Amino acid sequence: MVQDSYIALFNENKNLFLSENPQWYIEKRTEALNILSEKEIESFKDAYTLDYGLNVSRLPFAGDPFSLFRCDIPGLATSNYLVLNDSFYAQNSEPNLPEGVIICSLSEALKDYSDLIKPYLHKSNISNADMAINTLLAQDGMFIYIPDGVQLEKPIQLVNLMYGKVDMMAVSRNLAIIGENAKAQVLVCDHVYGEEVNYLSNRLTQVFVGKNSTYEHYKLESSSSKTTNISTLEIYQEAGSQVLSNLITLANGKTHNRVEVNLNGKGAYLSLNGLGLGQDSEKIENHTFINHNVAGATSNELFKYILNDNSVGNFYGLIKVMKDAQQTQAYQTNRNLCLSKEARMFTRPQLEIYADDVKCNHGATVGQLDESALFYMRARGIDPVEAKMLLMFAFVHDVLDNVRIEPLKDRLQLLIERRLRGDNTHCGGCKICR
Amino acid sequence: MLEIVDLHAEVNGKEILRGINLSVKAGEVHAIMGPNGSGKSTLSSVLAGHPAFTVTKGSVTFNGKDLLAMPAEERSRAGLFLSFQYPVEIPGVSMVNFMRAAVNEHRKYKNQTPLSAGEFLKLMRAKKEIVELDNKLANRSVNEGFSGGEKKRNEIFQMAMLEPCLSILDETDSGLDIDALRIVANGVNQLKTPENASIVITHYQRLLDYIVPDIVHILYKGRIVKTAGRELVAVLEEKGYDWIKKEVGE
Ligand SMILES: Nc1ncnc2c1ncn2[C@@H]1O[C@H](COP(=O)(O)OP(=O)(O)O)[C@@H](O)[C@H]1O
Numbered sequence: 112m113v114q115d116s117y118i119a120l121f122n123e124n125k126n127l128f129l130s131e132n133p134q135w136y137i138e139k140r141t142e143a144l145n146i147l148s149e150k151e152i153e154s155f156k157d158a159y160t161l162d163y164g165l166n167v168s169r170l171p172f173a174g175d176p177f178s179l180f181r182c183d184i185p186g187l188a189t190s191n192y193l194v195l196n197d198s199f200y201a202q203n204s205e206p207n208l209p210e211g212v213i214i215c216s217l218s219e220a221l222k223d224y225s226d227l228i229k230p231y232l233h234k235s236n237i238s239n240a241d242m243a244i245n246t247l248l249a250q251d252g253m254f255i256y257i258p259d260g261v262q263l264e265k266p267i268q269l270v271n272l273m274y275g276k277v278d279m280m281a282v283s284r285n286l287a288i289i290g291e292n293a294k295a296q297v298l299v300c301d302h303v304y305g306e307e308v309n310y311l312s313n314r315l316t317q318v319f320v321g322k323n324s325t326y327e328h329y330k331l332e333s334s335s336s337k338t339t340n341i342s343t344l345e346i347y348q349e350a351g352s353q354v355l356s357n358l359i360t361l362a363n364g365k366t367h368n369r370v371e372v373n374l375n376g377k378g379a380y381l382s383l384n385g386l387g388l389g390q391d392s393e394k395i396e397n398h399t400f401i402n403h404n405v406a407g408a409t410s411n412e413l414f415k416y417i418l419n420d421n422s423v424g425n426f427y428g429l430i431k432v433m434k435d436a437q438q439t440q441a442y443q444t445n446r447n448l449c450l451s452k453e454a455r456m457f458t459r460p461q462l463e464i465y466a467d468d469v470k471c472n473h474g475a476t477v478g479q480l481d482e483s484a485l486f487y488m489r490a491r492g493i494d495p496v497e498a499k500m501l502l503m504f505a506f507v508h509d510v511l512d513n514v515r516i517e518p519l520k521d522r523l524q525l526l527i528e529r530r531l532r533g534d535n536t537h538c539g540g541c542k543i544c545r
Numbered sequence: 546m547l548e549i550v551d552l553h554a555e556v557n558g559k560e561i562l563r564g565i566n567l568s569v570k571a572g573e574v575h576a577i578m579g580p581n582g583s584g585k586s587t588l589s590s591v592l593a594g595h596p597a598f599t600v601t602k603g604s605v606t607f608n609g610k611d612l613l614a615m616p617a618e619e620r621s622r623a624g625l626f627l628s629f630q631y632p633v634e635i636p637g638v639s640m641v642n643f644m645r646a647a648v649n650e651h652r653k654y655k656n657q658t659p660l661s662a663g664e665f666l667k668l669m670r671a672k673k674e675i676v677e678l679d680n681k682l683a684n685r686s687v688n689e690g691f692s693g694g695e696k697k698r699n700e701i702f703q704m705a706m707l708e709p710c711l712s713i714l715d716e717t718d719s720g721l722d723i724d725a726l727r728i729v730a731n732g733v734n735q736l737k738t739p740e741n742a743s744i745v746i747t748h749y750q751r752l753l754d755y756i757v758p759d760i761v762h763i764l765y766k767g768r769i770v771k772t773a774g775r776e777l778v779a780v781l782e783e784k785g786y787d788w789i790k791k792e793v794g795e
Pocket residue numbers: 556557559561579580581582583584585586587588597
């Protein structure tokens with residue numbers, strides 16, 4: 112199996128992986144090892160066969176890692192953190208966070224806050240080989256803790272930056288614990304430094320949202336054609352919690368996003384959105400799993416793709432309504448535009464309903480730009496290229512409406528416009544991309 | 546202004562226009578009448594540059610230029626306007642963005658600077674009054690959820706914004722109640738100048754009570770089979786189209 116070399120890597124460097132882990136996390140790693148020896152890697156398996164550099168021995172970056180990166184989205188004030196390959200960095204000038212809030216590296220949290228995080232990480236399922244690889248090999252990442260009643264004003268921004276002079280692989284793990292009646296916004300930006308080398312990242316993020324809390328999670332990718340990005344997001348929602356998530360893939364190589372949301376409390380509300388813009392040979396996969404585990408929760412899902420050239424889009428969306436989850440409302444929409452004959456879209460919406468008193472619907476479409484609308488606009492003197500832009504903007508409009516950080520929304524509009532115009536500058540948001 | 550000579554056009558390999566000759570001068574209002582399916586909308590689509598139709602023979606000269614050589618957007622910028630029989634709904638594209646794009650393309654064509662947001666809104670407000678178009682409609686997506694009458698008023702509103710030299714109104718009266726008809730016709734009449742011209746396509750007399758044509762043509766089976774003054778409208782109203790069918794030998 113392709114993962115054999117990674118299992119070997121772990122076994123050869125056990126002391127490095129386990130040295131500072133609490134006993135319960137060592138057990139978790141062993142569990143992952145067992146799963147990985149049995150389960151096949153499902154997505155972009157071939158990417159694992161290259162010979163990557165991996166910073167197993169935790170060499171720090173020589174210099175200021177923040178010199179590699181500066182996000183300059185106008186008007187966007189965030190608390191800024193960096194995961195360079197797989198190592199967490201905070202800026203020297205720590206932003207003034209409200210009392211009780213913890214934002215630190217996961218390796219530090221495993222040492223210092225073992226009791227705090229154990230209940231969350233210990234019980235979490237390792238549901239596939241991607242997660243098993245992550246649990247086995249991740250040595251660092253970001254830890255966020257928001258105590259009850261704390262409302263963060265500034266979004267937390269995490270930049271995952273791949274950096275290497277040779278092919279590089281990074282495995283990182285993030286954990287966010289949001290207390291009750293709290294509020295937080297997290298913006299994760301996946302970027303790469305340089306377009307020449309191959310990058311493979313496997314990142315796992317787990318978020319636990321307490322009662323009546325509001326949590327927003329944005330994941331934005333602007334990477335390179337030689338990047339494979341395997342990304343898992345798991346969200347657990349308690350009663351009355353409101354979660355908004357948006358996964359936007361602007362430019363990439365091969366991306367697999369797996370999102371699983373567990374609605375575990377009455378009145379929990381989820382809005383899960385995504386946008387994929389494909390060109391060249393990009394591959395964009397979003398696999399989503401929404402579990403209505405209890406009664407009286409609502410989920411609203413919207414994913415859209417615009418595919419050009421030879422790009423391939425893939426959407427799989429499973430909504431499960433468990434036996435006792437009465438008064439569930441679950442809506443799923445997937446709409447896709449194929450701009451070229453070669454572009455391909457695979458869509459598989461799925462509903463599994465075991466309760467009887469539910470309101471659920473789903474719909475998926477794949478189409479082209481509306482020719483009669485195009486002609487109507489041209490007949491008013493509008494350039495065909497502009498007319499197409501207007502139609503494509505109209506198409507992505509409702510996804511962008513679900514971005515609640517205004518400066519980010521404005522910037523996304525600009526980036527999407529550039530991308531749709533076929534401009535190859537990937538991301539105007541930060542220094543490395545310009 | 547417009548000179549159509551022996552125009553033949555087909556769609557999906559089927560010949561629809563079979564030798565149209567028509568000459569329109571500045572200041573004139575022409576009416577084209579004819580039974581359903583005779584090719585009226587095809588003629589207007591061909592003139593507007595719809596890609597589904599292929600011209601197989603003939604020529605069209607518009608203000609000295611070869612109209613058929615121009616792409617649809619350029620025909621519009623050069624002053625040709627088609628009020629669609631079936632205006633298209635464009636969900637997600639606001640009337641404001643749509644119209645601003647159109648107006649500024651027209652201005653660019655005339656080497657004028659684009660209008661500022663403020664100037665544009667002012668222009669829009671002024672022109673909306675001509676067709677009594679509701680403010681609410683202007684803030685909505687293009688034609689989305691508009692009633693039949695609102696769509697037609699919106700066409701005339703766009704005409705007012707773009708100030709065309711030649712406007713072709715394809716069945717702008719169909720589906721309108723008498724009040725809406727009066728508003729639309731009023732709009733068209735207000736926009737009339739000695740320098741511009743219109744072709745009004747209809748198969749009822751109704752609209753022509755309000756927009757009085759100088760010349761009336763009857764289009765039948767892809768040809769103009771009769772041309773006369775405005776008195777022809779009354780004849781058609783009285784005798785119907787059967788009379789024409791007999792006259793052309795059917
Ligand atoms: N896209 C099309 N494909 C095939 N036939 C068409 C198409 N558009 C129009 N036609 C045919 O052309 C003829 C003329 O139609 P049209 O120009 O719409 O007539 P009118 O506007 O006078 O009612 C009709 O027989 C119609 O069926």
